[in-house]
Amino acid sequence: MTAAQLSLPRPRASAFKVWFRNLMVWRKLIAPSLFFTFGEPFVYLLGLGFGLGRFVGEVNGMPYLTFLASGLVASTAMNTASFEGMYSVFTRMVHQQTYDALLATPLQVDDIVAGEMLWCGTKAVLAATPILIVSVLLGAVDDWTAVLAIPLFYLIGLCFAGPAVVVAAFAPSYDFFNYYVALLVTPMFIFSGVFYPIETLPEFAQTIVQILPLSHAIALVRPLVAGEFPPVVGIHLAVLVAYAVVGYLAATVFIRRRLIT
Amino acid sequence: MPSKAQVVEAHGLTKRFGDRTAVDGIDLSIAQGGCFGLLGPNGAGKTTTLRMIMGQSPITAGTLRVLGLDMPDAVREVRRRTGVVPQMDNADPDFTVAENLKMYARYFDLSPRSIGARIDELLEFVELTDRADSPLRELSGGMKRRLSIARSLINDPELIVLDEPTTGLDPQVRRMIWNRLRQLKTSGKTLLLTTHYMDEAERLCDQLVVIDHGRIIGHGQPKEMIETQVEPHVLEIQGERTAIDRLLESCPDIRLETVGELHYCYTHNLAPVLSCLESAGQLTYMHRPANLEDVFLRMTGHELRD
């Protein structure tokens, strides 16, 4: 690592050009993109929410459908930002050489990283919000407080974007992402309280789950979807912001190392 | 002091990747206007040199000024005033031809509204007007390269950097691109191009340096280099080594270079050599005028082409 690689990021307004490029591509590919981000959570919501909900009844004082929907919107934000930060960034960096094209203009590597982070947050919102809307239609959402979950989707996106971009910076090929998904994304999805309260886990497992960000994301999103304000905000918000900031710093350092040779 | 500002001025420019030296202390002085060539085989260090000039690759040692500005400090200003045609086309596959140009204009802070007419002009220049709304996947390799050229001109650059602009293209497209590059030269732009085709260098470049293993091993005007550094006549000869040896004995005024199965026979005086060849028999040969390939072979002992 050189001093230049380790220096603080210098984000500039030009980052929005990278963000805008991604938005325009997304707009062109909106149909398949919506289908994929939408499809899977929708199946969970219908299949588990109605199927399992019948047996489970209430969880944590709310209908199971509400419990599940609130977990799914948060995990959708996580998945979307993670996949965008890994697969899409890798595609643009390696296969399409898009970053090479950008680096022949006044844009610089720090603009690219900041732009991709901003975009991952946006993509998380674009993917999680429609599922929130479907949840409303299914009667799973209780109150307007749920609207406050939307800016949270952005933060959750930022929080998972950094680590994903770091993984992309180290990836020799797409296969590499399977490790990150299998070791972190999927376990978080299963264990962080999307499907059942984390209190049912053994003590040590709860500790691990609370070091990872998804449980904190759900701790904030779930009450809002259920129609109340989260009883505890500070610590959960702090964890998400910390992941976002540290992830951004690390993503900048490692993408610089990969691109500036 | 040169009367005109130098577009690129490098001293001892060096790039090391770990313990491999890709560019080994080269000096460059590229005047404004005209076409300057970096000629060298694959792996010679051409792309690495361009990447340093564009501020995309940190300089290991040496000094570099581009458009009169110190690099790498002036990287953004230099890129603002320069156009790049990369070795690998990297236009956005998710956009159409016109959308690519529009988006690229944004990166240079050119507003999409002010740029419409310019995009039409550029599409016409590279003969892609009827392809404006085609998605990238419908373009041939030659069309993609022409789009890259149009894209490199979007910011009306003073300097245009082209990394192997015609590699892998068919002869018609190459010729069309050469014509366009000549037009750009005439309009007063400075072109800096790399190539491993000597015919391209001979046709386009007013000045060139020959690079091998990261070092400059020769420089000058293509014609003058051919005239001063190699004999005017070349005979490419194939045949038994013993027959070649007999030829060498009977014909004193020749110089012979052997690359694999092929012997290059150089001479100032064609007629006597031809009669020697006829009497030696057993040899097939082809006569051609000397070109930059021969200059390169003379300097390095190996061929330029792959």
Ligand SMILES: Nc1ncnc2c1ncn2[C@@H]1O[C@H](COP(=O)(O)OP(=O)(O)O)[C@@H](O)[C@H]1O
């Ligand atoms: N990023 C890199 N890391 C390590 N070695 C590199 C890198 N880029 C180029 N090289 C090496 O530097 C040398 C010059 O490469 P390059 O400038 O691409 O040559 P050319 O463009 O003339 O074909 C080659 O030996 C190449 O393998």
Ligand SMILES: [Mg+2]
């Ligand atoms: Mg090259």
